[in-house]
Amino acid sequence: MGSLGAPEIILIIIAILILFGGKKIPELMKGLGKGMKEFKDAQNGESSNPTNTTEEKKN
Numbered sequence: 228m229g230s231l232g233a234p235e236i237i238l239i240i241i242a243i244l245i246l247f248g249g250k251k252i253p254e255l256m257k258g259l260g261k262g263m264k265e266f267k268d269a270q271n272g273e274s275s276n277p278t279n280t281t282e283e284k285k286n
Contacts, residue, residue: 231239247255 243252
């Protein structure tokens with residue numbers, strides 16, 4: 228239980244094609260890749276250089 232087999236993966240791919248269409252999928256994948264890269268860069272940047280980026284408001 229919990230693992231995806233070939234029929235389930237094919238069904239998911241077909242559903243994505245129906246929802247988004249063939250022309251929109253490359254744009255979605257590009258955005259997803261860019262987001263993952265930024266996330267990894269942020270993780271690496273924070274682990275090597277820990278800084279506090281929040282500003283305290285003074286009244």
